[in-house]
Amino acid sequence: xxxxxxxxxxxxxxxxxxxxxxxxxxxxxxxxxxxxxxxxxxxxxxxxxxxxxxxxxxxxxxxxxxxxxxxxxxxxxxxxxxxxxxxxxxxxxxxxxxxxxxxxxxxxxxxxxxxxxxxxxx
Amino acid sequence: xxxxxxxxxxxxxxxxxxxxxxxxxxxxxxxxxxxxxxxxxxxxxxxxxxxxxxxxxxxxxxxxxxxxxxxxxxxxxxxxxxxxxxxxxxxxxxxxxxxxxxxxxxx
Numbered sequence: 001x002x003x004x005x006x007x008x009x010x011x012x013x014x015x016x017x018x019x020x021x022x023x024x025x026x027x028x029x030x031x032x033x034x035x036x037x038x039x040x041x042x043x044x045x046x047x048x049x050x051x052x053x054x055x056x057x058x059x060x061x062x063x064x065x066x067x068x069x070x071x072x073x074x075x076x077x078x079x080x081x082x083x084x085x086x087x088x089x090x091x092x093x094x095x096x097x098x099x100x101x102x103x104x105x106x107x108x109x110x111x112x113x114x115x116x117x118x119x120x121x122x
Numbered sequence: 123x124x125x126x127x128x129x130x131x132x133x134x135x136x137x138x139x140x141x142x143x144x145x146x147x148x149x150x151x152x153x154x155x156x157x158x159x160x161x162x163x164x165x166x167x168x169x170x171x172x173x174x175x176x177x178x179x180x181x182x183x184x185x186x187x188x189x190x191x192x193x194x195x196x197x198x199x200x201x202x203x204x205x206x207x208x209x210x211x212x213x214x215x216x217x218x219x220x221x222x223x224x225x226x227x228x229x
Contacts, residue, residue, distance in 0.1 A: 114165050
């Protein structure tokens with residue numbers, strides 16, 4: 001069955017960096033776009049970033065553009081999110097999610113992980 | 123960026139009630155909209171994709187409709203397991219945008 005397991009969360013200070021990972025299994029990882037979505041405490045879901053199945057295309061939310069970088073290793077079935085210059089408002093649970101199949105297809109998000117908590121605090 | 127406005131932000135309903143949640147886009151998004159259910163501490167769940175297509179395994183009491191800028195999620199007969207927060211998500215224009223969510227609570 002499809003499984004997505006996030007890791008790498010923790011407590012960090014503002015201005016520092018953190019790298020999240022998402023281990024995927026149970027499907028052909030190389031065929032699907034992959035996303036990061038977050039939920040700040042007491043807030044709704046916020047889309048963060050997507051990478052196409054073949055790594056050629058990526059998009060970011062305005063709130064993280066220039067600070068976060070999404071990447072994937074199709075040989076290891078792993079999705080990553082490098083988060084730099086972290087701010088207190090980046091505090092959230094970060095979910096990875098499977099997107100669309102094949103070229104030019106990014107949604108819907110049909111499988112999600114349980115999330116990894118990132119806390120940015122001094 | 124496109125703004126997605128959901129209404130209501132919360133509602134109280136009883137088991138067996140018919141529930142309707144609306145999502146309005148600030149501009150045309152064709153039918154590129156999905157609906158998601160989220161319970162605390164759990165992974166969000168896809169219910170509807172492309173505005174009106176029921177995801178495999180999702181009960182038929184859930185349905186979606188609409189196109190252009192106005193969309194609706196309907197739960198025909200609310201069940202105890204349906205108490206959750208519901209979100210719409212558009213991906214016609216990037217970046218994708220969620221609605222602010224509708225919390226469905228027990229009356």
